[in-house]
Amino acid sequence: MFSFFRKKRSLFSEEDTRLIVKAIRHAEQRTSGEVRVYVESRCRFMDAMDRAAEIFFSLQMEKTEQRNAVLVYVALKDRQLAVFGDEGIYQKTGTDYWNRVVSEMLESFNKNDYAQGIANCTVQIGEALQQHFPFDKETDKNELPDAIVFGR
Secondary structure, X not given: XXXXXXXXXXXXXHHHXXXXXXXXXXXXXXEOOEEEEEEEOOOXXXXXXXXXXXXXXXXXXXXXXXXXXXXXXXXXXXXEEEEEEOXXXXXHHHHHHHHHHHHHHHHHHHOXXXXXXXXXXXXXXXXXHHHHOEOOOXXXXXXXXXXXXXXX
């Protein structure tokens, strides 16, 4: 029988997904900060940074206690990306830091190594979060899920 319903093809292999989730967990091990990765195919009619901000607030990432959540946003087919940090971490790192992180992620993307680029970016963000928001075993809790969020 013919089916009109097709299984949606994953944007990453299982191995790539594991690599990125492992990087998220590694980044969050040493900090009270939170990192999320959002991947979709297209970013139509919108600047990537505006889309990242829209997603950041729709996922309620601004509700972390210390305002130290970071979203790594990637639109694979449109070849767009952005990193959106909440005010707590952004104020401590500044624009140059975020531009450097995005630049390094682009280097991996230009080699078609998307998963490794996202994973490396996530680890770097974790290091900045650790420096400014160190882990405290008495008070720390995982405020946001570690799984990759896949959009449209």
